[in-house]
Amino acid sequence: MNGTIAKLALQALLGRRRFFLLLAFPVLLIALVTLITALTDGDAAFDILPGLGYPLVLPLVAILAASSVLGPEVDDGSIVYLLAKPVNRYVVAISKWVVALAATLVAGSLAILVASLITGDTTRALGMFVGAVVAGTAYSALFLAISAITRHAVIASLMFVLIWESLLGNLFTGVAWLSIGQWGLRVGHEVSAKLPDPANLTWAVLASIVVTVAGVWFAGDRLRSFSLRGED
Amino acid sequence: MSERSGVIHDLGYRRYDGPRDGTATIARTLYVTGLRHTYGLGRSGKSKILPFILLAMATLPAAIVVGVVVLTGLGSLPVTYADYTNQVQLVISLFAAAQAPVLFSRDLRHRSIVLYLARPLSSSVFAVTRWLSLTTSLLFFMWVPTFLLFAGALLAGLDKSDQLEGLLKAVVLQLLLAALVAGVTGLISSVSLRRGFAVVGSVVALIVVSGVVTSVQAITNAQDADGIGVAAGLLSPWSIFSGLADAWHAGVVTFTPPGSAWALAYVLVAVVLTALCVLGLVARFRKVGSR
Numbered sequence: 076m077n078g079t080i081a082k083l084a085l086q087a088l089l090g091r092r093r094f095f096l097l098l099a100f101p102v103l104l105i106a107l108v109t110l111i112t113a114l115t116d117g118d119a120a121f122d123i124l125p126g127l128g129y130p131l132v133l134p135l136v137a138i139l140a141a142s143s144v145l146g147p148e149v150d151d152g153s154i155v156y157l158l159a160k161p162v163n164r165y166v167v168a169i170s171k172w173v174v175a176l177a178a179t180l181v182a183g184s185l186a187i188l189v190a191s192l193i194t195g196d197t198t199r200a201l202g203m204f205v206g207a208v209v210a211g212t213a214y215s216a217l218f219l220a221i222s223a224i225t226r227h228a229v230i231a232s233l234m235f236v237l238i239w240e241s242l243l244g245n246l247f248t249g250v251a252w253l254s255i256g257q258w259g260l261r262v263g264h265e266v267s268a269k270l271p272d273p274a275n276l277t278w279a280v281l282a283s284i285v286v287t288v289a290g291v292w293f294a295g296d297r298l299r300s301f302s303l304r305g306e307d
Numbered sequence: 308m309s310e311r312s313g314v315i316h317d318l319g320y321r322r323y324d325g326p327r328d329g330t331a332t333i334a335r336t337l338y339v340t341g342l343r344h345t346y347g348l349g350r351s352g353k354s355k356i357l358p359f360i361l362l363a364m365a366t367l368p369a370a371i372v373v374g375v376v377v378l379t380g381l382g383s384l385p386v387t388y389a390d391y392t393n394q395v396q397l398v399i400s401l402f403a404a405a406q407a408p409v410l411f412s413r414d415l416r417h418r419s420i421v422l423y424l425a426r427p428l429s430s431s432v433f434a435v436t437r438w439l440s441l442t443t444s445l446l447f448f449m450w451v452p453t454f455l456l457f458a459g460a461l462l463a464g465l466d467k468s469d470q471l472e473g474l475l476k477a478v479v480l481q482l483l484l485a486a487l488v489a490g491v492t493g494l495i496s497s498v499s500l501r502r503g504f505a506v507v508g509s510v511v512a513l514i515v516v517s518g519v520v521t522s523v524q525a526i527t528n529a530q531d532a533d534g535i536g537v538a539a540g541l542l543s544p545w546s547i548f549s550g551l552a553d554a555w556h557a558g559v560v561t562f563t564p565p566g567s568a569w570a571l572a573y574v575l576v577a578v579v580l581t582a583l584c585v586l587g588l589v590a591r592f593r594k595v596g597s598r
Contacts, residue, residue, distance in 0.1 A: 229503040234401065237514065
């Protein structure tokens with residue numbers, strides 16, 4: 076963990092318009108849930124969270140955070156100046172991941188906690204929050220790794236979330252075993268039985284840890300053997 | 308050369324006196340090039356991967372449906388043409404979000420727009436041409452599975468007039484949808500020049516907003532407040548599409564189907580929104596081009 080790199084990554088994340096896009100997600104989610112709670116009741120509003128907030132807003136925030144800390148530098152090639160510094164590449168990856176993780180947890184998981192608290196039922200809200208923290212951690216590591224591999228990181232990550240987890244996950248229940256969102260829900264189920272329990276708890280915990288560690292390690296490994304490529 | 312004896316160097320430059328193609332030819336070439344680039348044609352092999360994977364994902368279910376109809380001898384398609392487009396909206400939205408920056412961000416980010424505008428092509432024509440390219444490419448993306456279904460239905464011997472009616476309704480709706488989606492994603496990508504942010508912005512505008520609208524419609528329907536749900540449908544291209552398809556009995560079922568007056572409003576809003584997006588694009592390219 077290198078303080079300077081983390082600080083620079085934070086500045087890149089909070090710089091200008093990006094910050095507003097990142098801020099828009101939690102604000103809109105909470106506003107929508109509040110509106111529906113006011114119009115109908117908490118249970119109808121809660122359906123927004125497993126239907127929209129958790130499978131869509133949380134990964135989008137993670138994608139935005141992970142690609143903001145690494146993407147622009149890879150994009151314009153200025154990452155070579157960072158890599159020229161005598162800093163361990165894994166430390167670079169970890170420092171950037173910590174910033175992406177913090178942003179995901181604040182703008183994603185915390186927003187989900189607040190939104191589900193608004194709908195009432197504290198245990199259910201805590202369950203959602205635990206699930207969102209687990210999933211947000213694994214998501215940010217995975218998307219950081221994807222950002223280190225390809226310039227089309229955002230699209231590749233979106234395809235993982237939208238096509239694999241959402242579209243195919245709704246059609247084939249077996250996808251739950253290979254879906255970060257479902258692992259998070261499984262862990263959250265331990266806190267509140269109102270959440271679904273796909274897959275197996277041990278598997279969900281182990282798989283989340285493996286994806287997180289492997290994702291950050293892989294990002295560092297890619298940075299270690301980084302080669303600049305032109306735009307295709 | 309003998310009469311201009313004072314010239315030290317005469318390299319023999321000559322003026323071009325032949326016919327010159329005007330703006331129309333430039334615009335047409337630009338249109339075709341843009342159309343090809345949205346599928347990565349004429350570009351590196353890597354940029355062909357994504358559009359064709361997405362096209363395959365949008366087409367594969369249609370092939371399966373045709374196979375099922377032929378093998379089991381069903382009397383009708385299990386899904387209508389408009390409903391099929393509605394079902395694969397995720398893939399279509401991803402294609403639009405991923406490929407709009409190819410047409411609208413790149414030239415602005417790398418300032419190659421200056422080279423385009425150095426020719427007798429105004430920035431407004433440039434913007435409109437790019438929008439037409441994206442619209443056509445989206446239409447093509449939706450028409451491949453649609454016409455595959457149609458061909459399969461005809462070959463399986465289903466009723467021709469029924470199928471033709473469904474197809475025509477779907478094609479008209481797709482035309483409206485493609486123009487609107489191209490306008491929205493194009494405007495987002497021309498404002499946000501970093502590819503990643505343009506993609507996320509488009510995904511928010513197409514997928515997140517449509518998810519929000521659908522849940523609002525479901526809730527208002529359950530609360531017997533359909534009017535709010537119908538009005539909320541105006542906020543997203545996909546809910547406009549599905550609402551219109553429902554009102555037109557094209558086989559899509561929504562929570563809050565708009566009545567005939569609302570359907571007219573849907574069409575008007577779609578057209579006005581598209582026009583606004585195109586105007587926004589023109590304004591954006593004018594501003595950037597004049598710098």
